[in-house]
Amino acid sequence: MDTRTMFTNLLAAEWLKISRRPMALLLLGIFLFLTFLQQTLWFLVVALQEGTFSGGQVTFNLLSPAAIEQIKRQLSLPGVFGAMLSAINGTGGILAIILTAGIFGSDFNWGTLRILLTRAPHRGAYLLAKLVALQLALLVAIIITLAMGTLLALLFGTILGLPQQIGIIDLLLLPIGILRALIVMLPYTLIAGASAIVGRSVIAGVGGGLIFLAFDVSAGSLNTIGAVDPMIRALVNLLLQPNINRLVVENSRMFGLDQSVLTAALDLSLLPPQWQALIVIAVYSAIFGYSAYRTLNRQDIGGAN
């Protein structure tokens, strides 16, 4: 059996495992619930500010007009696409780290890795199959989230009287947005997978992924001081977070949103250009992916932990 056939076989096996895994369904359920809450909150904020429930009689001044305008766009088509993709790269990213750690680590915890590797002993093919199956699972989750978000936007937008305009261009841009969202999650899933392999457990994967995320987000917030000095900005922009933010902002802008209205760190003037973002993310992903491969390839595989 050549490596390519082995990869295809392993991918089919990994897909069967992920698609039946209660943890994957649970995490998707949690994410959809959180997204539902977020959209409902946006709806309530706009409805209260504009007095929708009282026919304009009672209004609350909760946010600036610019912020309210932004939220309205997030509840309308096509802006909801950008909002959902942004949520996927926020809360969804954390859940993706947990899912990745589960997928990579449980083969060590349950001792199933040794059975799989005796059937398909190419460890690189095993790793790649797991990664591709994970990306496919994330793709399915993104599509479901976009569908739910769109339905809720149609419901809330109708109540709020928001215009819903979607063109063929928006639909054509959607796959690009989905691809960007997957690229944004890639380095985090890879560091979670690598940590699970190094620590030979789910908990090591979750720990490694979340610690890196926390460090990265903290370090990334330094980009606000980049406004003071271009040299500092250039250095900070070599960290992962500003580059991730760039792609997230691009996704929002593509669907008519301006994230900097709600989050100062997403000010486009401080973020690196998109080409740099793609290169930096690719380099981080390659480092994490190679670390995972090298570690697994050198490991002695024992029984269950």
Next chain:
Amino acid sequence: MNAIETIDLTKRYGKRLAVDRLNLTVGKGEVFGFLGPNGAGKTTTIAMLLGLVRPTKGQAIVLGHDVQREPALALRRVGAMIEAPAFYPYLSGADNLRVLARAGGIPAARVKEVLETVELNDRARDKVATYSQGMKQRLAIAAALLPDPELIMLDEPTNGLDPAGTVEIRNLIRSLAAGGRTILLCSHLLHEVEQLCNRVAILKEGKLIAAGEVATLLRRGQGVRLRVQGNPEPAVHLLRTLPWVSGVTVQEEAIIIDAPVERAAEINALLIRADIVVAEIGANHSSLEEFFLTVTRTE
């Protein structure tokens, strides 16, 4: 061509030598017992044969292919069950096998066949988390049978099984062997190994301390057993003076002599000449268990 061949196979974990220059051959069609006390290096050896553990030195050749260089070719027709059964608890027994079948490019139809072989069809759709230890054990054997293996490595296959289950698995191993498959069997149940295996190897602290055909090894452990009328001490004293007797012990009034069985008549004549009445004399048959205990204690 041998089914398994190891050449100076060595595995070191830090300062601990788990397997020390192991040279072993298992011929095709053999049922080979791989024995040793806990921590002797049996599982590490099997893991090296399966490409899961990298040898520090030496070579493992399975079905004619070097496991390190050509793992896919070496393991294509190898089925294995190592230590405790390991499965995805959230999947059914059948789905667990489907995962392995897909991973190995094995036709899905084999899943049903092997489930029938281990008689797990009735519970195939239940989640593995609900299985008893014995059922998991049988599912692990089913997993080992998936690739229609030429060589099967079974590490403690009857662990956790009730007596009826043990007999079933023993019969299954017999039928697999009868079909011409090579079987490497690790078991602490030595009477099981004695019944099933043609040849055995005994490992202790990573070193091979005995290997050969079961019948030959048992002959090595054979001696002469006799009973005399009255006090056995004069007989013991006399027998210890013979140059070809390597040991004499008294066990429950019987005298056990470490000497070739062929010398039984000579012993009888000597004792009669010394006015010692021999009440009973014959071969002292040792079991594999006794042989195992003797060599693992003394070597």
